[in-house]
Amino acid sequence: MARKFSSFIIVSLALPVLFSVFLSCGTKTAQQQAQKDRLQWFQDAKFGMFIHWGVYSMLGYHEWVRNLCEIPLSEYQYYVDNFNPVKFNPDEWVDLAKEAGIKYMVITSKHHDGFCIFDSKYTDYDIMHSKYGKDALGMLVNSAKAKNMPLGFYYSIMDWHHPDYIPRRSWEKDRTTEGADLERYIKYMENQLTELVQNYNPAILWFDGEWEHTLKETHSFEIEKMLHKMSPDMLINDRLFKRTPGHGDFGTPENYVPATGVTNPDGTPRLWEACYTMNYNSWGYNRIETEFHSKTQLIRQLIEIVSKGGNLLLNVGPTPEGEIQPEFVARLKGMGKWLQVNGEAIYGTTASVFNKLPFFGRCTVKGNRLYIHVMGWPVDQKLLLPGLKTEVKKVFLLAAPQDSLSFQRQGNDIVIDLPERAPDLDATVIAVDLAGKAEVEPYKTVPAGNGSIELPVYLAEIKSRMGQRAFLEQYYKKTMLTNWQNVHDFPVWEFYTEKPGTFELQASYARGSGGSTFAVKVDDQEIPGVVHGVRSPFYPQNFSLGTVHLKSQQRQTRAGISHQIRHEQ
Numbered sequence: 001m002a003r004k005f006s007s008f009i010i011v012s013l014a015l016p017v018l019f020s021v022f023l024s025c026g027t028k029t030a031q032q033q034a035q036k037d038r039l040q041w042f043q044d045a046k047f048g049m050f051i052h053w054g055v056y057s058m059l060g061y062h063e064w065v066r067n068l069c070e071i072p073l074s075e076y077q078y079y080v081d082n083f084n085p086v087k088f089n090p091d092e093w094v095d096l097a098k099e100a101g102i103k104y105m106v107i108t109s110k111h112h113d114g115f116c117i118f119d120s121k122y123t124d125y126d127i128m129h130s131k132y133g134k135d136a137l138g139m140l141v142n143s144a145k146a147k148n149m150p151l152g153f154y155y156s157i158m159d160w161h162h163p164d165y166i167p168r169r170s171w172e173k174d175r176t177t178e179g180a181d182l183e184r185y186i187k188y189m190e191n192q193l194t195e196l197v198q199n200y201n202p203a204i205l206w207f208d209g210e211w212e213h214t215l216k217e218t219h220s221f222e223i224e225k226m227l228h229k230m231s232p233d234m235l236i237n238d239r240l241f242k243r244t245p246g247h248g249d250f251g252t253p254e255n256y257v258p259a260t261g262v263t264n265p266d267g268t269p270r271l272w273e274a275c276y277t278m279n280y281n282s283w284g285y286n287r288i289e290t291e292f293h294s295k296t297q298l299i300r301q302l303i304e305i306v307s308k309g310g311n312l313l314l315n316v317g318p319t320p321e322g323e324i325q326p327e328f329v330a331r332l333k334g335m336g337k338w339l340q341v342n343g344e345a346i347y348g349t350t351a352s353v354f355n356k357l358p359f360f361g362r363c364t365v366k367g368n369r370l371y372i373h374v375m376g377w378p379v380d381q382k383l384l385l386p387g388l389k390t391e392v393k394k395v396f397l398l399a400a401p402q403d404s405l406s407f408q409r410q411g412n413d414i415v416i417d418l419p420e421r422a423p424d425l426d427a428t429v430i431a432v433d434l435a436g437k438a439e440v441e442p443y444k445t446v447p448a449g450n451g452s453i454e455l456p457v458y459l460a461e462i463k464s465r466m467g468q469r470a471f472l473e474q475y476y477k478k479t480m481l482t483n484w485q486n487v488h489d490f491p492v493w494e495f496y497t498e499k500p501g502t503f504e505l506q507a508s509y510a511r512g513s514g515g516s517t518f519a520v521k522v523d524d525q526e527i528p529g530v531v532h533g534v535r536s537p538f539y540p541q542n543f544s545l546g547t548v549h550l551k552s553q554q555r556q557t558r559a560g561i562s563h564q565i566r567h568e569q
């Protein structure tokens with residue numbers, strides 16, 4: 001008899017966390033301890049602001065604009081000469097960051113175009129030689145210092161202006177490489193880095209544009225040594241080392257969240273910071289962009305990253321006049337409001353102790369307290385914390401600590417009684433006080449009593465490359481994967497079968513206007529599907545896709561979905 005296997009395509013998500021994150025790793029050397037202390041502020045900060053700002057902002061399209069639109073240096077010079085951010089007020093930027101609950105900032109001192117927004121004695125290609133004629137970076141440094149805001153500098157190794165930097169762009173026929181000397185360019189870079197550290201004392205050096213050369217060619221290790229000698233506490237990101245695991249103080253995933261956090265080659269947890277744009281297409285100011293992540297998504301993105309042990313570095317691209325556009329300001333202020341109430345569940349926390357939660361939610365930890373961030377309020381008002389063996393002392397809403405919530409132990413699980421409705425639709429935080437350090441049995445997706453396996457989307461990991469668009473959303477009582485527009489986004493589930501068998505595969509989805517194609521993969525079996533029209537955009541219906549055969553017993557297997565959007569020509 002065929003057993004039923006229901007795969008919910010457009011529903012819910014998971015909480016993927018590496019358990020190695022929580023294993024302590026024997027005795028620490030003095031060096032490891034010193035490194036830990038140096039990094040502690042960064043590890044606790046959780047939320048930073050990235051600022052991409054330079055001459056490219058004037059074109060209002062993309063920070064790569066000179067390359068994307070093949071603008072010759074001679075023409076780009078117009079923008080260099082006329083950069084004049086008359087409305088730039090560094091205090092306003094720092095105050096906005098503070099209001100947003102941001103704990104550090106990182107700004108582009110020099111992007112790929114080579115233009116420096118600081119006063120450099122090693123080049124005239126800097127802000128002192130533009131119309132503005134003032135050291136904008138220095139002004140921001142002073143303001144950040146006065147307001148106690150750690151400030152880091154982004155610095156691009158790749159340089160499309162310096163005559164000694166090679167290679168040229170492939171379209172740049174007017175610039176020969178004759179006489180160019182990369183070694184001399186590296187010297188220029190070392191001089192500028194020294195200048196930046198000695199004149200402004202940044203908290204972080206955030207390298208980028210490293211991909212065209214080897215570590216040897218860019219003197220990466222010598223530069224690290226030089227920087228640490230000048231400023232022993234300064235943090236350096238992994239891109240100086242071409243993102244080699246284990247090098248640099250932190251990893252830098254860009255516009256995606258690593259499914260299970262980040263570890264060093266030896267398995268120990270690695271500090272990481274995911275940088276994100278608030279729009280979809282650019283880091284620099286983009287005057288034609290109309291699509292932005294909502295405040296709700298951004299709050300949940302921060303929770304997601306922090307629950308995996310990382311930091312969020314959220315980008316703004318100020319206008320050429322020096323203002324931060326209203327769409328960004330509104331979202332940042334909204335995040336700040338949420339953090340004012342729930343900041344305790346973010347700052348200074350560590351990654352989740354659960355590998356999965358059986359609802360749309362995430363967990364962060366501080367000492368013996370767990371914070372459960374609930375985005376999908378359970379319909380039966382029962383919140384199940386699976387495999388939590390440690391004794392629970394007290395449970396309460398972080399926004400209302402005076403009222404305890406009742407809870408019961410059911411074997412290894414804890415079941416919390418929730419109020420009828422979610423008090424905070426962005427994310428409601430529930431604090432769970434334990435008698436000791438959390439001890440948790442990993443969660444496994446297994447067949448129900450009748451042999452069927454349900455795979456709600458909150459139990460999936462959402463895999464993506466740069467530019468993830470799909471995200472989870474709670475539609476009344478259902479969690480669904482929504483805004484699924486990118487073919488590189490797909491949910492992956494892991495589940496265990498007890499016996500071999502033939503399963504009927506069902507998909508549950510809503511909002512199909514019909515016609516698009518997709519595929520579900522179960523191990524090596526691929527089942528194609530065509531989306532049927534669904535009456536309600538928010539109320540999912542079940543459709544049978546065919547059957548799959550799972551051969552061996554008690555084995556781990558994965559399901560993924562890929563799909564294609566039919567583009568009308």
Ligand code: GLC
Pocket residue numbers: 052063064208209254275283
């Ligand atoms: C990339 C891009 C760059 C952007 C950076 C942010 O490497 O080249 O434009 O500044 O990522 O992480």
